[in-house]
Amino acid sequence: MYKLFRSKIAIALTLMLLVFFVGVLGYRLIADFSWVESVYMTIITITTVGFAEVRPLDANAQIFTVFLIVSSVFIFGFAISVISEYILSRNSLQLLKKKKVKNKIKSLSNHVVVCGYGRNGKQAAEKLKAYNKPFVVIEKDKELIESHEDEVLFVEGDVNEDEVLLEAGIKRAQYLVAALPDDAVNLFVVLSARQLNENLFVISRASQVTSVKKLEFAGANKVIMPDKIGGDHMASLVVMPDLVTFMDKLSVEGEHTTNLEEVEIEDFQGQLNCNSIRDLDLRRKTGCTIIGYITPNGRYIINPEADLELESKGKVIVLGRPEQIDKLNQMFQLD
Secondary structure, three states: OHHHHHHHHHHHHHHHHHHHHHHHHHHHHHOOOOHHHHHHHHHHHHOOOOOOOOOOOOHHHHHHHHHHHHHHHHHHHHHHHHHHHHHHHHHHHHHHHHHHHHHHHHOOOOOEEEEOOOHHHHHHHHHHHHOOOOEEEEEOOHHHHHHHOOOOOEEEOOOOOHHHHHHOOOOOOOEEEEOOOOHHHHHHHHHHHHHHOOOOEEEEEOOOHHHHHHHHHHOOOEEEOHHHHHHHHHHHHHHOHHHHHHHHHOOOOOOOOOOEEEEEHHHOOOOOOOOEHHHHOHHHHHOOEEEEEEOOOOOEEEOOOOOOEOOOOOEEEEEOOHHHHHHHHHHOOOO
8 A cells, every 4th residue: 555655746746847847848948938037937836926927927828827826736736645645544544553562462361471572572572482482572662562563462652561561452462571671660560560460470581680589579579680691601601612503403493403392291182091101102103302300389390200299280301303393292182
């Protein structure tokens, strides 16, 4: 639609320039005016401002002036109508688009609210998109929103305002990611979000070490320091480069590149015996290997024994090649 309007506007501008040049040439050739006089006469004629002629016009010049006035009135009217239609349509489309986004957000539940679409916020959004996890991004930069609004559900506004958090569906959300570069703003977001939804799992970014305890005290379940993680990663590449490179190959994103999967024991129940890891026998059935177990109370067990007793609220971490992970998902109908 915008391409159609742009072509109409281009036609209108072309016609306006054409009538201007015709007017200048006409007065120059028919009335024998100078170039300056011809431009002056054309301007006052096509704009119908009512100034007096440079000098009296003969019959031919008068007929040409009538033709020029009629032509310019129609052309300028067409231009005004096209521009007005474009502005009104653009406003209407924006309103319809915002209404559509609001309806989509209202339909979400157990989703993720991402605060900020900067470097870290964008990375978080891309990862969530790869896993088909529904999410909403709160951002106040209008230009940034307009450049990505076809890819992401945005709520425009200040994250410090409770109304904006509520518009993003904070009360129905399962997670909140505070990815803003300012620790003080993240702290305020964590406090506000925790007040609005006590069951929310809050993940916050921190730039300063001194901010970690404060964010945790405010209600953040996890606090991430991107700079520290980056520094540790670079140092690890010096100390044990092969191991770190191997770990980097273990991808957890994308449909055809996943190597790790987290599965709840409840997803296996009803399909096979789940008393122990030996009973699951995922290695023989899918090729995947169980490398970790998470107990219902949150305790992590690395490389669990085959006879480890499993609980229905627990989870297993499995490792495999992409085709093995895909087989696991298909066999047990995992999302």
